[in-house]
Amino acid sequence: MGVIIRNSGSDSADLGAVTEPYSGYLLRDVPREEAELTHTDTGSPMGELMRRFWQPVCLSEELSDLPKAIRVLNEDLVAFRDKSGDVGVLHRHCSHRGTSLEYGIVSEHGLRCCYHGWLFAPDGTILDTPGEPPGSRLKDSFRHGAYPAREHRGLVFAYMGPPGEEPGFPLFDTYDEPDDRMVPYSVWHGCNWLQVQENIMDPIHACFLHVNMTGLQLSGDFGGFPELEFHETEGGSGMLFVTSRRVGERIWVRTNHALLPNFLQIAPIFPRTHTSTHFARVGNTRWCVPIDNGECNLIGWRHFSDLVDPRGEGREELCGPNSIDLFGQDGNRSYEQRQREPGDWEVLTGQRPIAVHALEHLGVHDRGVTMLRRLLRAAARGEIPDAVARSQRGTGGPHINTFTQDAVLEIPPAEGDTDRTLLREVGRKVFETVMESARFFGDERRAFVRERYRAMERDA
Ligand code: FES
Ligand SMILES: [Fe+2]
DSSP: OOOOEESTTOSSOOOOOOOSSSOTTTTOOOOOOOHHHHOOSTTSHHHHHHTTSEEEEEEGGGOSSSOEEEEETTEEEEEEEOTTSOEEEEESBOTTTOOBGGGOEEOSSSEEOTTTOOEEOTTSOEEEOTTSOTTOOGGGSOOOOEEOEEEETTEEEEEOSSTTOOOBOOOBGGGGOTTOEEEEEEEEESSOHHHHHHGGGOTTHHHIIIIIISSOOSOGGGGSOOEEEEEEETTTTEEEEEEEEEETTEEEEEEEEEETTTEEEEOOSSOOTTSOEEEEOOSEEEEEEEEETTEEEEEEEEEEOTTTSTTOOOOGGGOBTTBOSSTTSSOOSOHHHHHHSOOHHHHHHTTOSSOOGGGOEEOGGGHHHHHHHHHHHHHHTTSOHHHHHHSSOBOSSSOBOOOOEEEEEEOOOOSTTHHHHHHHHHHHHHHHHHHHGGGSOHHHHHHHHHHHHHHHHHHO
């Protein structure tokens, strides 16, 4: 039996336990959502936290000779790349008389409003007000709303926090894995950001939704019930899970790492479990970026290499704006198909536009979800500022080491029930190795981890 946790951290009233049959009438009211974690309006705790980090806002390929209307963290914006190559993210409504700059004209320098021709630089400087008389100082008397923007490997990022306080741009170590190709994608979800982010700290759903419930959406290896642990990282800057599974003569240990507030790296989607595999890193790097409180975009990269996609099952050509090459991830199927074989997109959008924590009954395997909410709550309240400062906030120094990986180790089964103990022990050693390796970078780190894994195989 699982441990039941009710109303964890919710701002709703405790409903108490209803035990009568046919209790629909008693349970018909839907309490409010947990606004502290789910709302990202300006001035909200979570919204202000997210604004302290670089957030991806669209794909580079979406910026053509036309500007692109975007909505991020409940703000209406427009993104563009001017003809000199500079990228801008501006408040969407023209500061003259308010029309949308999505109808603007991309210029040599900046974006020109179609209504009366005002020209806006990427930093919000008003470069031209052609209808004003010569010598008018109107354009020098104010600025248009603008956010620092930059591109990285096909994604456009913006910093939407207080001016002058932007962090260094985060460069994660996994951007430099040998032979790894990073392909940008986005996926729109008609639901709150948090339920999408939480999904990966609920690794047990892979056994059910993706393997045993409706069809084989992932490798059958995901169907084995894992030994499972959750760990906070670096004093609360994020968390990871460790799943350890028996696959024939091997033990497969998967670690997935989430960094606060909305960043996540997922280990290989098509795991290389048929042979010994040492430190295969990331299949998916992504941010879950709120559009507003009831919608979000997953934006990031799929990774392709022999190590993270050994049989070439991934489809790079299917990754792009609102499209990813993974089954059931983007809602781009008929309603009947989605009902007959629901994927992540269906179960997440199906939790209501904003999931209501007060109505949940969390069990023992939901402790990753509980841990993530606790960390986010503390971060939003400013209770772990140092940890948050270390989380995905680049310093311009060495790359930020992350802890997502797969290890598939040649370790034969132990007798009977003791094999579960062995899984736990191996999972713990892999976790400790990956954490300890954070003091090295690049090839040195890979060599350190792989030598430890070889030693574990030798000892077995
Ligand atoms: S409304 Fe944009 S220039 Fe007048
Ligand atoms: Fe999933």
